[in-house]
Amino acid sequence: MDQEQGHPVRRWLGAADRAAFARVANRHWPGAERALPRLSHSANHGLLWFAAAAGMWAVGDPRTRRAAVRGVMSLALASATVNTVGKRAVRRKRPLLDGVPVIRQLKRQPVTTSFPSGHSASAAAFAVGAALESRRWGAALAPVAASVAFSRIYTGAHYPSDVLAGASLGAGAAFAVRGMLPSRSQLPPPARPRADAPALPDGEGLYVVVNPASGAQPQVADPLRQLRTALPKAEVVLYEREAGPLALVLEEAARDASGRGGALGVFGGDGTVGAAAAVALRYGVPLAVLPGGTFNHFAQDLGVETVQDACAAVASGSAVRVDVGRLTPADTPGALREPVYFLNTFSLGSYPDLVRLRERWSSRIGGPVATLLGAVHVLRTSRPVTAVVNGRRRSFWLLFAGNGAYRSVGVAPVRRYDLADGLLDVRVARGGRFARTRLVAAALTGALRHSPVYTATRPRRLRVSGLPTGTHMAYDGEVTPAPPAFELDKVEEALVVYRPVPG
Structure with a gap:
């Protein structure tokens, strides 16, 4: 349907849309002529968001990584919906560029229909998807996503309604993904029942064995420094292969913890945690798991995502009982x-x-x-x-x-x-x-x-x-x-x- 035809409300909305587009075209923002077209170009095919996800994965903690994955999944769903349904539902022509300064215009003009904006859908999907897992990352990504969406109007690629529809579709895709895969905050606590464990406010009685060979991912803060700051009286043993088998080092630490009515701590991956669990069972001491491996499946399922989480639990004596698989x-x-x-x-x-x-x-x-x-x-x-x-x-x-x-x-x-x-x-x-x-x-x-x-x-x-x-x-x-x-x-x-x- 032509933009000037149809229901009176449709004609009024179309006129308001074009008027808003014209006001943006006639407005001058210092520095935006070069920055926004480049930002818009960087978001082609979702490249900006894939790069953001890669960076989040490389330097982030488990929650940041989940936010990156959720953002990419939301983007994928939004993009698929726009390209298979959205673009075909309303075959709207692109805006005329007569009033848009040449310096703002994209070097390569898009050839697909205008409604809805795929760039806006991808931007909103990634930002909202990440926010549903991590509010901190959602707040950081929101201004970038809003700038990408606005750049599509500023460069003359879309009408404002195209951008609003695309952003709404992207946000909806993020919530749809959350409906299929609930975020960590939506899920019930994964362990029961509550258990009695000694509260060690300064870490006295806690013996922590650190396995530096567990494949821990690089973090912004040194986890051992975090441990020593939060629990200054904890005994920390840095395991080295020359000291003998890891099981013997864990056993000595568990024996000392048992003698003082304390707890055994372990910093490492799932294999190291499993070895510590066997020793903790034998000596009847509680286990404190400090995530220090590549995947940290048990720690994440337990709800211990960071060293700070583990230290807080030890200090307060918050603990649960869990099953142990046996062969x-x-x-x-x-x-x-x-x-x-x-x-x-x-x-x-x-x-x-x-x-x-x-x-x-x-x-x-x-x-x-x-x-x-x-x-x-x-x-x-x-x-x-x-x-x-x-x-x-x-x-x-x-x-x-x-x-x-x-x-x-x-x-x-x-x-x-x-x-x-x-x-x-x-x-x-x-x-x-x-x-x-x-x-x-x-x-x-x-x-x-x-x-x-x-x-x-x-x-x-x-x-x-x-x-x-x-x-x-x-x-x-x-x-x-x-x-x-x-x-x-x-x-x-x-x-x-x-x-x-x-x-």
Whole structure:
């Protein structure tokens, strides 16, 4: 429909829109003639926002990283909606540039229809998406997003109503993403029940073992300096390989903590935290987890995102009880005899291969890239494992068992609501003809639950036997040879762990 035709209200709105556009074109803002066109150009194809997300991921804490991911997901949904629906719904012509100074005009004029503004939709989607996870980052990004949106009017690319509609669509996309994937603040506290633990206001009685080899990401502030500032009387032990196995260092710290009625602390990744949990169980001391690894899955599920969170919980004595996963080997000659404990996940099949490749490559190309390339390599080269699972012989690409039920996105476990539910989250990707292709297709189409090559259950125990010699298992990011036969279960509410009071 032509802009001058239609309902009287439509004609009035069109006239007001063009009048507002003309006022912006006739207004002069010192310095804006060069800055805003460049800003508008930088946002082409979302490049400005992808660069912002990369920077947030590189230097940020877990909340900042989640904000970056949520912003990108919101941008992707907004962009897809604009390009597949929005641009085709209202085929509005671009504004005439007669009144726009040449210095402001874009070097390459857009050729798509004017309504709605895709740049404004992307800007609002990224900023609002990030704000729903981190208000601090939302406040920082809002002026940039508003400037990008205004630049589309200022350069003559859009009418004001195009920009408002695009921004509204982008904000809506961010809230739609939050509806599918709730933000951390929306979710209930993931651990229960509350537990008694000693309050150590200045850290006296807390023995912290620091594993600098855990792959901690660079942070703006030194986490050890934060620890010593918040808990000045805590004993800090910097682990070095020359001191012997990490388990012995943790055991000595737990023994000292037990003798003083204190607690064991650990700064490291999930593997280090898992080793500390086994020792804390043996000595009956509470565990303080200070996130210091690449992923910190257990700490994040617990609600401990920063060193400050952990220190605050220790100082106040705020703690909960959590389940601990347990692998008990069968009495097989020459096999592993002692139980193995895990806080997050256990797996057989392709995932242990992925972990080994990630560990081998991450020092050269970084953890996230190593994980991605390792997954591609494993998908192409791995072979199924055959074993007896709960009395039935099966061939599988992956057997996964989580310590507690995970919320999932597709095939990937994401987060646990409850760390003391008494359940194992067991998922099996079966072998067979074109099994990997069928599994990927089912995940992409949302039909995973109905796929014959995928099974998901939540039992309290699982028995595995008949594993081939040389099979490896992974638990909490650590890889080791698997025993030929074993049972998986849980030690319910066995471990007391400090966590901040949800606010």
